[in-house]
Amino acid sequence: MTVTTKDAFRQKLVRSYGIFTGGFIVFTIVLLLLELFLGLPTAFIGWCFLLLTMGLYAVIGIISRTKILDEYYVAGRSVPGIFNGMATGADWMSAASFISMAGSLWLLGYDGLAYIMGWTGGYVLLALLFAPYIRKFGQYTIPDFVGARFGGNKARVVAAIAAIIVSFTYVTAQVTGVGVIMSRFVGVDYTWGVVIGLSGVLVCSFLGGMKAVTWTQVAQYIILIIAYLVPVIFLSIKLTGFPIPELSYGQALTNIQRLEQEQGIAKSYVTPYNEPMSNKSAVDSAKQIGLTPPEPKSIFPQGTGMPWEFMALTFCLMVGTAGLPHILIRFYTVPSVRESRTSVGWALFFIFLLYFTAPAYAAFSRWEILQNVVGQQVATLPSWAANWAKTGLLGITDLTTLEGADMTKLPAWASAKVASGDLVISDGNGDGIVQVAELSGKATEAPTATDGILQFPELDISADLIVLSTPEIAGLPYTIAALVAAGGLAAALSTADGLLVVIASAVAHDVFYRTLRPNASAETRMRLGKAMVLVAAACAALAAVPRLALIVQMVAWAFSLAAASFFPVVMTGIFWRRANGPGAIAGMIGGLAVTIFYMVMNYINPEFNVLGISHLSAGIFGVPVNFALIYVVSKLTAEPSAEMQHLVDTLRHPQEDDELMEQLLQKPMPSPAPASK
Amino acid sequence: MAQMTNVDRDRVEEVKTRLESYWQANIRIITILLIIWFAVAYVPPLFVNQLNQIVIAGFPLGYYMGSQGSLIVFVLEIFFYAWYMNKLDEDYGLVGIKR
Numbered sequence: 001m002t003v004t005t006k007d008a009f010r011q012k013l014v015r016s017y018g019i020f021t022g023g024f025i026v027f028t029i030v031l032l033l034l035e036l037f038l039g040l041p042t043a044f045i046g047w048c049f050l051l052l053t054m055g056l057y058a059v060i061g062i063i064s065r066t067k068i069l070d071e072y073y074v075a076g077r078s079v080p081g082i083f084n085g086m087a088t089g090a091d092w093m094s095a096a097s098f099i100s101m102a103g104s105l106w107l108l109g110y111d112g113l114a115y116i117m118g119w120t121g122g123y124v125l126l127a128l129l130f131a132p133y134i135r136k137f138g139q140y141t142i143p144d145f146v147g148a149r150f151g152g153n154k155a156r157v158v159a160a161i162a163a164i165i166v167s168f169t170y171v172t173a174q175v176t177g178v179g180v181i182m183s184r185f186v187g188v189d190y191t192w193g194v195v196i197g198l199s200g201v202l203v204c205s206f207l208g209g210m211k212a213v214t215w216t217q218v219a220q221y222i223i224l225i226i227a228y229l230v231p232v233i234f235l236s237i238k239l240t241g242f243p244i245p246e247l248s249y250g251q252a253l254t255n256i257q258r259l260e261q262e263q264g265i266a267k268s269y270v271t272p273y274n275e276p277m278s279n280k281s282a283v284d285s286a287k288q289i290g291l292t293p294p295e296p297k298s299i300f301p302q303g304t305g306m307p308w309e310f311m312a313l314t315f316c317l318m319v320g321t322a323g324l325p326h327i328l329i330r331f332y333t334v335p336s337v338r339e340s341r342t343s344v345g346w347a348l349f350f351i352f353l354l355y356f357t358a359p360a361y362a363a364f365s366r367w368e369i370l371q372n373v374v375g376q377q378v379a380t381l382p383s384w385a386a387n388w389a390k391t392g393l394l395g396i397t398d399l400t401t402l403e404g405a406d407m408t409k410l411p412a413w414a415s416a417k418v419a420s421g422d423l424v425i426s427d428g429n430g431d432g433i434v435q436v437a438e439l440s441g442k443a444t445e446a447p448t449a450t451d452g453i454l455q456f457p458e459l460d461i462s463a464d465l466i467v468l469s470t471p472e473i474a475g476l477p478y479t480i481a482a483l484v485a486a487g488g489l490a491a492a493l494s495t496a497d498g499l500l501v502v503i504a505s506a507v508a509h510d511v512f513y514r515t516l517r518p519n520a521s522a523e524t525r526m527r528l529g530k531a532m533v534l535v536a537a538a539c540a541a542l543a544a545v546p547r548l549a550l551i552v553q554m555v556a557w558a559f560s561l562a563a564a565s566f567f568p569v570v571m572t573g574i575f576w577r578r579a580n581g582p583g584a585i586a587g588m589i590g591g592l593a594v595t596i597f598y599m600v601m602n603y604i605n606p607e608f609n610v611l612g613i614s615h616l617s618a619g620i621f622g623v624p625v626n627f628a629l630i631y632v633v634s635k636l637t638a639e640p641s642a643e644m645q646h647l648v649d650t651l652r653h654p655q656e657d658d659e660l661m662e663q664l665l666q667k668p669m670p671s672p673a674p675a676s677k
Numbered sequence: 678m679a680q681m682t683n684v685d686r687d688r689v690e691e692v693k694t695r696l697e698s699y700w701q702a703n704i705r706i707i708t709i710l711l712i713i714w715f716a717v718a719y720v721p722p723l724f725v726n727q728l729n730q731i732v733i734a735g736f737p738l739g740y741y742m743g744s745q746g747s748l749i750v751f752v753l754e755i756f757f758y759a760w761y762m763n764k765l766d767e768d769y770g771l772v773g774i775k776r
Binding site for chain 2 (some may be wrong): 094109113114117121123124125127128132201208237246247249250251252253254257270271272310311314316318338342344345348349352356359635647652653654655
């Protein structure tokens with residue numbers, strides 16, 4: 001593309017997405033006014049948002065349909081850096097980031113910041129160590145890179161399998177998220193939610209591949225960031241009178257500490273390492289979809305954690321982020337090496353907008369709950385709390401709430417207490433209805449157990465509550481709650497889109513074309529690519545419908561797996577000329593083996609551990625093992641061919657190599673050599 | 678480049694050393710930025726309680742570093758690296774060639 005058509009393309013993009021953003025805001029305001037003045041039913045508003053946003057994605061997907069391989073796999077390498085940044089942001093931020101992360105911060109306090117730092121700090125590694133070189137390499141997939149650099153189909157197939165495992169667990173979790181959001185906000189059955197959501201994903205990725213996925217993700221980013229920021233801005237105005245929540249939640253933190261002292265809550269929100277690192281949010285989301293995963297375990301007594309656990313988790317999340325194939329391939333789609341560098345900056349900036357707002361959500365919500373919910377009469381809670389208590393996301397485990405409950409339909413927390421023998425219900429008068437006077441057992445012995453006043457430990461909060469309840473706490477109409485749901489949906493769909501492309505290309509491109517049938521025609525490859533998108537989507541649906549506990553757990557592990565398999569191989573591939581094929585294969589297999597071994601052993605038996613590091617951070621052992629194996633095995637085997645070393649050299653400077661020598665010879669050094677800079 | 682004169686050979690050598698010194702400059706800036714990255718991400722978690730004694734605009738500093746401070750540094754680092762490298766490309770005459 002020449003400079004002028006490139007500029008024209010850019011301007012067209014800015015204009016189109018500008019109109020899109022404006023139109024979306026107008027649509028939201030119109031619905032808001034209709035709700036306020038005509039009293040539209042909430043289900044109708046939910047459907048409006050669902051149909052409008054899914055319709056938009058479908059339109060973009062159909063406009064971007066393509067039959068050109070370069071467009072199908074890497075969006076024609078024409079995506080300007082800033083737009084690729086938005087697409088990467090949407091690709092990256094999943095349903096969990098959008099809905100559960102603020103809740104995890106609420107629950108974990110300082111310890112939850114491992115996720116905030118881990119999932120952003122990884123982009124520094126990506127920018128410094130990977131993105132420009134991946135762009136310079138300029139093929140289609142990450143296994144492509146591993147195959148080309150480490151000379152052979154063996155390394156390529158190992159990488160393709162690792163890419164499929166990591167991406168598939170992740171996509172299944174997204175599809176599950178779509179089902180949950182759909183069933184909550186438009187009231188369709190979970191299974192139907194999965195089917196509708198997946199068809200939304202397919203409309204984009206099937207016809208247009210990476211090209212359609214990219215342009216849809218940009219739109220999805222715009223929707224998700226608006227949906228995330230609006231409620232918390234209003235909440236900030238309501239609580240502090242200042243419209244920038246990221247600056248004003250300091251006030252919330254101060255008030256939280258004061259209220260904690262007044263209420264005698266021992267574990268402070270801003271104090272680190274109160275609890276052993278755990279997969280609490282994964283466990284919570286599992287519970288929410290009706291699963292009973294094992295409770296997090298640790299060798300430490302309750303109430304202590306260690307800084308190195310926190311640091312190990314942060315490290316695994318960072319290195320894993322840089323190693324995730326669906327993020328890495330986004331940097332094939334920009335026009336140049338220079339553009340790839342700024343593009344990572346934009347990607348992190350757009351992600352940062354959400355991640356540095358999440359702690360504000362958590363802090364405001366905690367302030368509100370400590371101020372207006374804890375210490376109040378259970379019978380006179382604020383209306384938002386009473387409403388969410390009905391959904392089960394806000395559990396109030398004060399025994400007086402059992403008054404009048406049906407003996408056969410006790411809430412889950414009460415049944416658990418009965419099962420463990422802490423609570424005994426002797427239905428003295430035999431009416432099948434619980435009266436507080438009929439309760440006995442250990443749970444009733446605490447002086448505050450039956451006083452009817454809500455104590456802090458009597459709250460059982462789901463990670464999803466915080467973001468979902470904020471519109472209501474801020475006193476906003478239902479339209480804003482529906483907007484939040486549309487944002488959560490956009491986050492889940494955009495991530496699922498990107499993952500399906502990775503899975504389809506790993507099978508169709510790396511395994512079929514590169515390894516089995518190198519002579520396949522472009523049409524065959526295209527047809528197979530599309531077929532694989534369908535197959536991957538169908539498999540994801542089948543895996544999501546039974547709601548397996550294993551899937552939720554595996555997502556928490558995906559980062560350690562990506563860290564232990566891809567990161568060292570790609571890094572040494574670029575920065576160490578001497579790394580060779582046998583080293584890379586040994587590294588990937590050894591790194592994965594150690595990581596999986598530690599995960600499984602520690603998960604089954606927490607007594608098995610090193611320095612108390614949990615299975616969530618198992619990658620911390622796999623990464624060095626992978627590096628060590630690459631080093632030792634490469635040193636013991638033959639040095640890579642001259643051709644391979646030449647490939648490494650070409651990766652290291654931003655120019656097309658064939659032309660390089662000739663052109664450089666005609667272009668002397670522009671200024672005195674800035675070697676000592 | 679079938680028949681190289683001595684002058685050509687010198688130029689090829691010059692280009693090779695130039696590319697090598699470009700790569701060394703790149704490694705140097707990557708190392709510096711990674712040290713900053715490490716310091717921002719992994720040092721404050723060791724001193725959270727001490728840092729929390731300092732409160733700015735309601736934010737205890739230890740908590741702030743984890744929730745915002747380190748993130749801001751990460752974003753700035755990446756944009757700085759992009760700016761620095763794009764300038765380095767120009768200094769070494771590695772731009773202006775197609776793609």
